Amino acid sequence: MARSVDTRGARPAACGLQGLPGAWRAPFLECAMTLAAPEPATPMSAGLFADEAGCPRCSWCQATPLYRHYHDHEWGFPVVDDRRLFEKLCLEGFQAGLSWLTILNRREGFRAAFAxxxxxxIAAFDAQDVERLVQDAAIVRHRGKIESTIHNARRVLALRREFGSLAHYV
Incomplete structure (x- = not known):
């Protein structure tokens, strides 16, 4: 019978999930999650599974190790760093019409291509940069999405001037 899991709280240290790496760590995320098996045990919620260590995870992250890493270290964590937030927004834009796995597989290419x-x-990118990016096989080569990213970088700078940071605006 499946174990019942209380997923309210942070991810468990026992599962190797220590919160966000480096500067992305938020102190309020560093608390332990309790795993409880009440008598009698009730099945885990639909859409969840317990991995080999008994740690709860969403079913979708079973597909690949990359999805699992994303689930355990990024998905559902608040992002307050402007650069990380801008990256997340840009990658979500590139994902439109594609699978998130496609974007995750190309993330390092995106990081290299978009400074x-x-x-x-990025706000300083010009028409030559757009042409360079359209030829870059390490990213999704969609001219509209590339131009949108450059436009959005310029908007981010305006939001920073007005609100102090993108995170404060969001």
Missing amino acids: RFDAEA
Whole structure:
């Protein structure tokens, strides 16, 4: 019979999930989750599974190790760093009409092509940069999405001037 799992709280340290790496760590995320098996045990909620260590995970993250890493270290965690937030927004835009796995598989290519999502650098991109990016096989080569990312970088700079940061605006 499946174990009942209380998923309210943070991800468990026992599952190797120590919150977000480096500067992305938020102190309020560093708490333990309790795994409880009440008598009698009730089945885990639909859409969840317990992995080999008994840690609860969403069923969709079983597809690939990349999905599992994304699930355990990024998905559902708040993003307050402007560069990471801008990256997330840009990648979500590129994902439109595609699978998220396609984007995750190309994320390093996107980071290299888009100046590690430095909004100031991207805002300075010109027509030559657009042509370079349209030829870059490491990213999704959709002219409209590339131009949108450059436009959005310029909007991010305006939002920073007005609100202090993109995170404060969001």
